[in-house]
Amino acid sequence: MELYRFSRVFCGLSLWLVTWLIIGKPNVALGCPRLCVCYPSPMTVSCQSQNFTTVPAGVPFDSQRVFLQNNQITELRVDSFGFETQVLWLYSNNISWIEPGAFSELRELEELDLGDNPNLRQLDGGVFRGLEKLQSLHMHRCGLAILPHDLFHKLYSLQFLYLQENQIHFLPDDLFSDLVNLTHLFLHGNRIRTLSENVLRGLVNLDRLLLHENRIKQIHRKAFRDLGRLTILYLFNNSISELPGQVLRDSASIQFLRLNGNPWSCGCEARALWEWFRKSRVSTSELLCSSPSPKRGSDLRFLREMDFALCPLPDPGSLAGTTTTTFSTKTRWWFSKSKPVSSSKGIFSKSSELVKAFPFSSGKPLNPSTSSTSFSTKYEIGEEEAALPKLDPEEYWANYGNEDASVRCFELECPPGFDSPVLPSSSPSSSSFFLSLYLVIFLLFIN
Template identity: 50%
Template sequence: MKEAIAEASKLLIWVLCLNFPLEVESCPGACVCYSEPKITISCQQQGLGAIPTEIPIPTQRIFLHSNKISLIRSTSFTSCRNMSILWIHSNNISLIEPGAFYGLDKLEELDLSDNVNLRSIIPTTFQGLVHLHTLHLDRCGLLELSTGLFRGLFSLQYLYLQDNNLQSLLDDTFVDLANLTYLFLHGNKIKSLSENVFRGLINLDRLLLHQNRVSAVHRRAFHDLGKVLTLYLFNNNLTVLTGETMAPLVSLQYLRLNGNQWVCDCQARSLWNWFKQFKGSSSELECHLPAQLAGRDLKRLQSADLEGCVDSFNQIRTSVFSTKTRLGKLPTTAPPLNPPDSSGKCCQPEMDKSFIYEAKAKAGPSSHSSRASSNNPLKDKENMAKTKHPMEAELPKNSSNKQINDSPFGTFPSAVDPPLTNFKPEFLGPIEPSTVPTKKRQGCSRKNKSRSQCRVAQVAQNSSTPPLLPSLLIGPLVWSQLWFFC
């Protein structure tokens, strides 16, 4: 028994001796190294300006966060083929050279967050990271996501992209991420969601898009998101969202749409109908327009409340939103955006409401479905006449009519977020009544027996001033003659 204990003690000492050189001799300066539970190099908060060059080959975890590193070279981790975790967040990284992570096929977690000068990443940066399941790119000052940036990351489950400066997302950006479950995009400046922006995310569970500038959502933007349980779209610039857009979200349980300026008129009817069958939890959808419904929850309205369309420019106040962002600042906003194609209108076509939403940007052809309209056109027309704004009655009849598109967002113009300064001048200021009455064509008197006599009478009435002078002088001449004889 004693001999067995002695042999075990020798074996333990031998193992400790094998680990001891790694911890002391091979550990880079200013770093702490240990081998349990995994071989780890910890160099955080050491004021390092570059990545250490003496990282041992067997290293599995490297912690380099909270330093002053500004560059990741293509040769920085060439010897670290066993690395599974790399934390290099909270540095000053502005450039990642091509091939910086080449060969790290065992890497599972990569944290590059809080590098505010990392504004762009070349498309091949993460190529070959086939076992990567967590990628942190939040708070990096990213302006765009290059095409193919996430290509081949089939194992990725968590992608953090929040609090950057992203203004748009390209179609098929996430097409290879079939195993992604969490996608964090909140706190950016995204303005629209196109048809295939989320294509391929068939296992996504949580999608956070709050505190952006989203004003346009394509009707098929969520077509691959059948497993999403949580969707946050609060604090955006949304005014309309259709039930057709929400229909693919068959597993949705938690929905937040508050902090938008919802227009609760005929455009909101399809969303209102969708909420009637939605069984999950939802925030309130506070109506902004029309004025008589302001502050009420769209979900609690009656069907009769959604008749008619908003038709007054003076009610639209989209340049300043009432909802503040997480930083306490007002989001940059834009007028509600509708494509110019007017297929599927819920209002009468003869009503010209283009001065409400008309912007300088020009959209392409629309590809969305039509919205249900009333079966009684006479009744609709009567309702329109009752709700017509006084200013609208004074528009000249010969003015150019540009019809508004009241249907859901289908395509997006090149400038989705035009400033108010780009609006046409005639649509910016209040409409003033003309001081000169509209010139009407004079009708024929009953005394005129023929069309020729009518024309002669109209010529006489429309003749210039000089022929009228003799008739004007008759009065004074008569009075002068009477005075003479008296």
């Protein structure tokens, strides 16, 4: 009787175990695609290096990690994926096209690696639709040239974005505006030429920005205004000659900065950057000057105050961030009336590399009635100055003394009496009257 009971219990346990293995715990071997290897805990499907041309069928729905790298997969379609995975590796394939929505069923995906697909030269805007839990996206060395403005739309969880070593030459405004949690952005090794005002908008948590080995020439002075938490910035080996001081002031948390390998211009336009270095405490590379000639080879960081003694104060409203003159009323009047002759070009040509000195001589008093030839060899008028408002002598003298107090000439360049008060009675008509009176008295005295 006991033997009978034992056999019934044994049969029941055996049946339960078989049922559990088939239903409760699926056999890994039975659910694994052909030529792939599967591992439990966590459920992993490894199909790399098997010369697959398409995503293999039969990947278990509950696979947490799927490895498809080093194959010959050429395209990804909407029906390519039907499993709940968190990690998907597709790097080193021959992918040339991804259908919009191809990853839309991968709602739990956290890491997607599409790197080393050199034929993936363009992407549609809806490619990553539905990946709202995605944290890491790899697209390095894919031959990408242009990125759609809505490519990263609603990728709110993204933290790491790898776009290095592509052919990207342009970044549209607000490309990263939804990436509020992005901490690492790798854009080095591309062909980017400019950074506009809004190209990095929204990256409020960015910690590392790598832009080295590009062709960047210009950075808008407000381009980094949202990067208050940036600690690492690489801009070396570009074509940057000038960097607005506002760019780095907006990134107050920077700790590591590399700006070497750029043709830095160390004229007046470098003053704002030089002043930033004087106040900052960051680990940085050298900044060797390429121009002007007297400063070539010097390190911009270690220039002296006297190197900028003849420079006007920077214009806070300059969009380019360059050092420009905020012209006073007297200077505006002179520019509007004095037309230097063309022969002055060989003596002083207006350039961003040269000092924009005031058109005065230290040995002669300022006289608004002086002809243009008096200053023709000191300064060549440029388009910026020629466009200034034209002032009549009456308007000049009416505003004398009311010019912007923030713009001053420097001591060595100030003409005698530049800061002396002007009597209210001073006017062109009264000056002419006294001059005529003195002339009459002088003639009478001679006779």
